[in-house]
Amino acid sequence: MRIFLYLASIAIANIVTARFAPFELGIFIVPMGTFFVGATFIFRDLVQNKYGRNKTYLFILIALLLSAVVSFSLGDTLMIVAASALSFVISETADTEIYTRLKLPMAWRVFYSGIVGGLLDSTVFVIVGLSPLGAGFIPWAAVPAAIAGQIIVKTVLQMIGVFAIIQGQALRAKRFV
Numbered sequence: 478m479r480i481f482l483y484l485a486s487i488a489i490a491n492i493v494t495a496r497f498a499p500f501e502l503g504i505f506i507v508p509m510g511t512f513f514v515g516a517t518f519i520f521r522d523l524v525q526n527k528y529g530r531n532k533t534y535l536f537i538l539i540a541l542l543l544s545a546v547v548s549f550s551l552g553d554t555l556m557i558v559a560a561s562a563l564s565f566v567i568s569e570t571a572d573t574e575i576y577t578r579l580k581l582p583m584a585w586r587v588f589y590s591g592i593v594g595g596l597l598d599s600t601v602f603v604i605v606g607l608s609p610l611g612a613g614f615i616p617w618a619a620v621p622a623a624i625a626g627q628i629i630v631k632t633v634l635q636m637i638g639v640f641a642i643i644q645g646q647a648l649r650a651k652r653f654v
Contacts, residue, residue, distance in 0.1 A: 479527055480536055483520035487540050488547050490514045491561075495551040505626030506619060514598065514627075515634030518572050518591035519642075522583075530577050537569045560606025568598035584642040588635050595631030599624050 494510030501507075517540075525533040544565055548558045572594030579586045603623045607614045615623055 479520060479523045483517060483524050483536060484540055484543055486513045486517045486520055487544050490517065491544055491547040491551060491553075495548075495553065500626075502626070504622040505629065506615065506623045507626040507630050511599075511627050511630045512634065515591070515595060515631035516638070518568075518594045518631070518635065519587055519638035521569060521572060522576050522587045522590060525573060525576055526583060530573060533573055537566075537573070540569070541565055554612055556612045557606050560602055560611050563605055564598045564601035567601055568594040571597050584639045584646070587642060588639045591635040591638070592632060595635065596628055599627035599631065603627070 490510035490513035492510075493513060494508045497509040499506050499508045521533065521537070524536055528536070541562060545558055545562055548561055549555075553561070572590045575590035575593055576586045579589060581589070603615075603620055605611050607623060608620050609617060
């Protein structure tokens with residue numbers, strides 16, 4: 478189920494981003510798929526927790542291919558597909574390695590690794606994919622707000638994920654008492 482949730486969240490993020498206009502709140506611009514991208518880091522950590530680091534990299538490769546196929550089939554330009562793939566590889570690798578190395582309870586590893594993964598994903602994708610350097614969908618002046626908006630959403634989702642993990646662990650502990 479964890480693998481399915483991980484892969485599904487990636488496909489859904491691509492579909493939602495392609496089908497819906499970005500959410501704008503003041504100066505912040507957030508593609509609608511960002512709400513699902515934030516969840517991918519949580520699901521990836523759950524996959525790693527069950528299957529280990531090495532198998533997780535296999536699932537990241539499968540997810541990368543799925544993301545590229547879905548994105549391209551929805552009409553994204555090659556530049557957007559490439560930027561998405563680049564940001565995906567960087568952020569998922571960082572998330573995996575941080576999650577592996579932190580010697581903290583699972584919920585805090587999920588939180589910290591997801592924060593770094595989300596920061597890298599947002600920064601790389603906006604600069605390489607959306608800015609004038611990439612597809613040119615947003616001007617340089619809008620880049621900081623686009624990055625910040627995505628980071629805020631992904632951080633909130635990480636906090637919700639940590640809360641859900643802590644609650645789930647408490648429920649499991651209660652059953653064993």
